[in-house]
Amino acid sequence: MLFRWLVVLGAVAILLVPQPAGAHGFSSTVYVTVGHGEQGHVRTALELEYDLLVVSAADAHGDDQLFRDGDAAFRDGDAAGQAAALAAHADAALHYVTERFQVTAGGQACTPSRAGDFTIGRQEGVPYAGLSLDWACPPASEHEIRAGLFADAEGYVKGVKTIVTYDLDGHSGSAALDAGHAAFSTGQAWYQRFWEFFRLGAEHLLTGIDHILFLLALIAGSRRLREIVLAATSFTLAHSVTFMLAALGAVDAPAHLVEPVIALSIAVVAVWHLLKPAQDLPEKGLDRAGWIRLAVVFCFGLVHGLGFAGALGIDEPWSWTLLWSLLVFNVGIEVVQLGIIAAAFPLLMLLRRHAPKAGRWTTGGVAAGVAAMGLIWFFQRAL
Structure with missing residues (x-):
């Protein structure tokens, strides 16, 4: 037997x-912290997988030098070199992020600007790039966060999740975004926010x-x-x-x-x-x-x-x-x-x-x- x-x-x-x-499978997670900035602005701090940001931004904007510089620093495991590579190609990296991550206030788009230099940290054993953005928004009682970074169509990863931690408009908590549910509003009811986590848990086991x-x-x-x-x-x-x-x-x-x-x-x-x-x-x-x-x-x-x-x-x-x-x-x-x-x-x-x-x-x-x-x-x- x-x-x-x-x-x-x-x-x-x-x-x-x-x-x-x-x-x-090959996936990634984006981490975002959202809060109030100065003069009524909204401040977001994003953490994105470094090598994924490099190849995606280089491909989206045809910046081959960004790929070469960023890949060399990644292979060397040099955090300072990784930050320098992003700083040297900040426009391409910033455009890539802001084209796929937006903040709106009362249905009107907020205007982003970089608030500080790129930083390098680690999440789940791999380098992550930190990017702080300041958003100039019209007065509103509710804000919406929309994320579409590292989409499946780009061909590098699949099923990217964006975990948002927020303290905004008198509400605080966490939200889980993905391709099927790419946005959340601070005006959502509690059960809508909890449903996102229920769905995320169910999908995680199924996939x-x-x-x-x-x-x-x-x-x-x-x-x-x-x-x-x-x-x-x-x-x-x-x-x-x-x-x-x-x-x-x-x-x-x-x-x-x-x-x-x-x-x-x-x-x-x-x-x-x-x-x-x-x-x-x-x-x-x-x-x-x-x-x-x-x-x-x-x-x-x-x-x-x-x-x-x-x-x-x-x-x-x-x-x-x-x-x-x-x-x-x-x-x-x-x-x-x-x-x-x-x-x-x-x-x-x-x-x-x-x-x-x-x-x-x-x-x-x-x-x-x-x-x-x-x-x-x-x-x-x-x-």
């Missing part, structure tokens, strides 16, 4: 080797295939409803704890450690199903192996929570508004997770009941494929 599944695992691994190392495969591994390895309920609850509690702590800044784990462990967790949970002996379940509760599996799922859930927090990328002092935004983001994740379980687990149970042999092959094949993909991602991310 074990030899058969190891053969399946190897075959699936060979078929899936071309898959990319990053299960979330994060590594987390979906982890759930499929849990489903394939569960033989009764109580097993998958306990496993899913354990996973939810664990990732909720670390997600909230990391998003609020209490815990910080580098992505180059978190991402390989997430991939390894997928493989371990799937292989567990392939290796465990077939035996009767106790009438009530779990046997020793069941409790061990639950503990393993909980530990890996802690790591997955760090991955969810990294996707959101909020860097803001604690507030009730932020706390509720994070909770709603987490609820979006949970709704999709429950939907996947509700759709897949009953089908597997029906198959196991009415066609036991086919059910064993199906769950075994799913587990083998998930394990293969997890191992491939682990080695790709670890190297």
Whole structure:
């Protein structure tokens, strides 16, 4: 039995080797802080992935020298050189940003100007360029922020998110923008702002295939409803704890450690199903192996929570508004997770009941494929 599944695992691994190392694909996050400036102006501070800004601005404005200077500084890891490259080509970089990021007041466009030099920092282990803009706006009680930086059509990344932290017009909080929802207004109701985070959480799980495969591994390895309920609850509690702590800044784990462990967790949970002996379940509760599996799922859930927090990328002092935004983001994740379980687990149970042999092959094949993909991602991310 074990030899058969190891053969399946190897075959699936060979078929899936071309898959990319990053299960979330090539994406990026833009961070924006919005507040009141002097003389009634609006001040925005943007943080953009440095190398992405360089290639996008150079391509948009035909500035090949910006690409050469910026790429050389990026390869050298020279923060001062990176800032100097942007300063030398400030017009191209500024035009690129302001053509794709706007502030309006009462429906009228605000006029931007650069407020200070470019700075270089780091986010998620890569250099980020800082750019402060001052916006001259007509008098208005509401402002709208619209973001379209690094659009999919440019061909460099996909699914860019813009996380906006604002304190403007008597309102404060955070908003999550993307291509489908590119703008928000300070006049939006609280439920409209929270809906953005719910949608972002749901979309993150749906587009994060590594987390979906982890759930499929849990489903394939569960033989009764109580097993998958306990496993899913354990996973939810664990990732909720670390997600909230990391998003609020209490815990910080580098992505180059978190991402390989997430991939390894997928493989371990799937292989567990392939290796465990077939035996009767106790009438009530779990046997020793069941409790061990639950503990393993909980530990890996802690790591997955760090991955969810990294996707959101909020860097803001604690507030009730932020706390509720994070909770709603987490609820979006949970709704999709429950939907996947509700759709897949009953089908597997029906198959196991009415066609036991086919059910064993199906769950075994799913587990083998998930394990293969997890191992491939682990080695790709670890190297």
